[in-house]
Amino acid sequence: MDEAGTRKIPSHEVTYGRLRDMILFGHLQPGQAVTIQGLIRDLEAGMTPVREAIRRLTAEGALMPQGNRRVAVPELTPALLDQLAFVRLTVEPKLAELAGRHLTPALIDRLEGIDDEVDRAIRAGAVSGYLEANHAFHFALYEASEAPILVDIARSLWLRFGPSLRVVCARYGASALPDRHEEALAAMRAGDQAGLARAIENDIQQGIDQIRQAQAEGGV
Amino acid sequence: MDEAGTRKIPSHEVTYGRLRDMILFGHLQPGQAVTIQGLIRDLEAGMTPVREAIRRLTAEGALMPQGNRRVAVPELTPALLDQLAFVRLTVEPKLAELAGRHLTPALIDRLEGIDDEVDRAIRAGAVSGYLEANHAFHFALYEASEAPILVDIARSLWLRFGPSLRVVCARYGASALPDRHEEALAAMRAGDQAGLARAIENDIQQGIDQIRQAQAEGGV
DNA sequence: CGCGGAAGAATTTGATCAAATTTCTTGAAG
DNA sequence: CTTCAAGAAATTTGATCAAATTCTTCCGCG
Numbered sequence: 001m002d003e004a005g006t007r008k009i010p011s012h013e014v015t016y017g018r019l020r021d022m023i024l025f026g027h028l029q030p031g032q033a034v035t036i037q038g039l040i041r042d043l044e045a046g047m048t049p050v051r052e053a054i055r056r057l058t059a060e061g062a063l064m065p066q067g068n069r070r071v072a073v074p075e076l077t078p079a080l081l082d083q084l085a086f087v088r089l090t091v092e093p094k095l096a097e098l099a100g101r102h103l104t105p106a107l108i109d110r111l112e113g114i115d116d117e118v119d120r121a122i123r124a125g126a127v128s129g130y131l132e133a134n135h136a137f138h139f140a141l142y143e144a145s146e147a148p149i150l151v152d153i154a155r156s157l158w159l160r161f162g163p164s165l166r167v168v169c170a171r172y173g174a175s176a177l178p179d180r181h182e183e184a185l186a187a188m189r190a191g192d193q194a195g196l197a198r199a200i201e202n203d204i205q206q207g208i209d210q211i212r213q214a215q216a217e218g219g220v
Numbered sequence: 221m222d223e224a225g226t227r228k229i230p231s232h233e234v235t236y237g238r239l240r241d242m243i244l245f246g247h248l249q250p251g252q253a254v255t256i257q258g259l260i261r262d263l264e265a266g267m268t269p270v271r272e273a274i275r276r277l278t279a280e281g282a283l284m285p286q287g288n289r290r291v292a293v294p295e296l297t298p299a300l301l302d303q304l305a306f307v308r309l310t311v312e313p314k315l316a317e318l319a320g321r322h323l324t325p326a327l328i329d330r331l332e333g334i335d336d337e338v339d340r341a342i343r344a345g346a347v348s349g350y351l352e353a354n355h356a357f358h359f360a361l362y363e364a365s366e367a368p369i370l371v372d373i374a375r376s377l378w379l380r381f382g383p384s385l386r387v388v389c390a391r392y393g394a395s396a397l398p399d400r401h402e403e404a405l406a407a408m409r410a411g412d413q414a415g416l417a418r419a420i421e422n423d424i425q426q427g428i429d430q431i432r433q434a435q436a437e438g439g440v
Numbered sequence: 441c442g443c444g445g446a447a448g449a450a451t452t453t454g455a456t457c458a459a460a461t462t463t464c465t466t467g468a469a470g
Numbered sequence: 471c472t473t474c475a476a477g478a479a480a481t482t483t484g485a486t487c488a489a490a491t492t493c494t495t496c497c498g499c500g
Contacts, residue, residue: 010455012275037479048268048456051480055232055272059279061372069464069480083369090310149303149380152281153373160369228463230481257453266482271455289454289490443500452491462481470473 012049019043019053023062023073024159025131026166030075033066062159076164078215085208088157089201091150092138096184096200098145100193108188111140115181122177127169130177131162137181141200165207168214180206232269239263239273243282243293244379245351246386253292254283282379296384298435305428308377309421311370312358316404316420318365320413328408331360335401342397347389350397351382357401358420385427388434400426 019039022028039050054071057063064074076084114137121129135158142151169177180203187195239259242248259270274291277283284294296304334357341349355378362371389397400423407415 012455035479036481046456047458047480048271051268052272052275055275056279059276061369079367080369083367086314087311087370087373091307094306147299147303149281149300150307153307153376156373232481255453256455267454267484268482441500444498446495446497448493448495450491450493452489454487454489456485456487458483458485460481460483462479464477464479466475466477468473468475470471 010049011045012052015039015043015045015049016053016056019050020057020062020159023057024135024162025128026163026169028073028163030073030163030167033070033072034063035070057159060156060159062156073163074160076160076211076215078212080160081164081208081211081215084157084160087153088161088204088208091153091157092142092204093197093201095142095145095147095150095154097193097197098147098150099141099143100188100191100196102144102146103188103191107140107144108185111137111181111188112185114140115179115185118179118181122179125173127166130169131166134177138200141184161207161211164211164214168210171214172210177207177210179203230269231265232272235259235263235265235269236273236276239270240277240282240379243277244355244382245348246383246389248293248383250293250295250383250387253286253290255290277379280376280379282376293383294380296380296431296435298432300380301384301428301431301435304377304380307373308381308424308428311373311377312362312424313417313421315362315365315367315370315374317413317417318367318370319361319363320408320411320416322364322366323408323411327360327364328405331357331401331408332405334360335399335405338399338401342399345393347386350389351386354397361404361420381427381431384431384434388430391434392430397427397430399423 019034028034034054036047036050036054039045039054040047043050054063058065058071062073063071066072074080114133117133118130118137120126121133138158139151139154142154145151180199183202184196184199187193187199239254248254254274256267256270256274259265259274260267263270274283278285278291282293283291286292294300334353337353338350338357340346341353358378359371359374362374365371400419403422404416404419407413407419
């Protein structure tokens with residue numbers, strides 16, 4: 001048998017996934033700096049995997065080179081949020097519409113199951129659980145679009161969005177969060193692609209409005 | 221304080237830039253594989269810089285992991301081109317419109333100078349010169365938008381577009397290529413932001429049509 | 441006798457780590 | 471306030487190990 005190590009997945013992939021999730025689900029706050037040495041300690045990984053993970057996430061916009069040799073989670077200014085909103089509201093409804101053409105009953109069932117998790121997390125006030133289940137719902141749907149370039153772009157947008165969303169959740173609680181998924185699921189069952197795209201658009205718009213409101217109230 | 225510093229550029233940045241330009245300007249063909257060892261030889265760089273350059277460009281969609289351990293320049297299928305077209309036609313006219321709000325006479329002069337280079341390259345049939353000058357024109361404009369997220373996305377799209385564009389140029393010659401830049405420059409001088417966005421949209425549409433036509437005729 | 445395929449060896453390539461070097465930051469002294 | 475030195479962090483090279491591809495050889499079959 002094999003020994004303890006899973007040799008199938010390279011260490012740099014694992015390290016990338018861990019760091020990505022830390023950013024995506026808000027375990028690193030906007031503005032927070034990351035160092036190679038610090039991640040070597042925290043993630044218990046070697047230097048090469050950590051370096052590559054940082055480079056990848058920098059290329060995806062999840063990290064930004066700050067000044068000379070530092071890298072940090074970027075803060076979402078109102079101007080940046082406008083740009084994010086513009087692209088998200090273009091790309092993600094399109095993904096939903098495309099996905100609507102390839103939906104199977106099995107996938108709809110799976111999405112309902114994920115949405116149940118979202119609801120449970122909201123009722124329990126579990127911020128991390130909400131963020132992860134909400135992400136899972138959207139990307140399980142988007143993957144069905146069979147449009148890898150659009151999915152890539154959506155991933156990058158979510159990485160830029162995640163840290164700030166976490167801050168909002170922590171401030172106002174998870175109960176005030178958007179869940180237009182019922183609307184989306186109804187459209188899926190009805191085979192209504194345009195309605196599905198609209199439901200996703202509303203869901204996204206609501207999340208963006210939450211962050212805009214939080215920004216207006218100060219303290220990012 | 222001291223003059224615009226001669227900050228030393230790390231080797232991995234230089235290596236990234238070189239490899240990126242090789243892809244962007246079609247010196248690597250669609251489907252062509254790249255190896256770490258090969259790039260160490262060709263770019264005369266160390267292993268770490270090459271690895272990081274590959275990771276970054278993979279994250280940007282300029283390279284794709286092929287099967288088990290290889291990475292290659294992805295081929296642009298009709299389905300992928302549709303996705304690219306959708307996002308390019310959304311993001312780049314928007315970039316043009318935003319840039320239109322920050323145009324200065326100096327920048328317009330500079331863009332005219334770059335467009336002269338484009339024309340010269342077309343008349344000379346210089347494919348590489350055309351690709352580089354055309355890229356310079358668009359991104360000199362886009363940079364003025366002060367919308368870094370949209371610029372990032374546009375860069376990623378161009379990286380996915382470049383190799384196939386080169387193939388089309390090489391096949392039909394550079395003289396059949398789009399140059400709606402005059403239209404764009406006229407709109408800039410008139411302060412017509414909507415017209416500028418339309419001109420850029422036409423320019424992009426023309427480039428996409430060229431590749432669609434080439435794909436329809438076979439041989440990527 | 442020639443052809444084809446499979447098994448195994450050799451070479452190439454990728455992944456990871458550790459050490460050496462360079463560069464930047466920081467804090468104290470002039 | 472500037473300058474210099476010490477320390478920490480990032481960069482880079484080289485070495486080592488693991489995985490995969492390629493090449494070779496040999497056996498069986500037509």
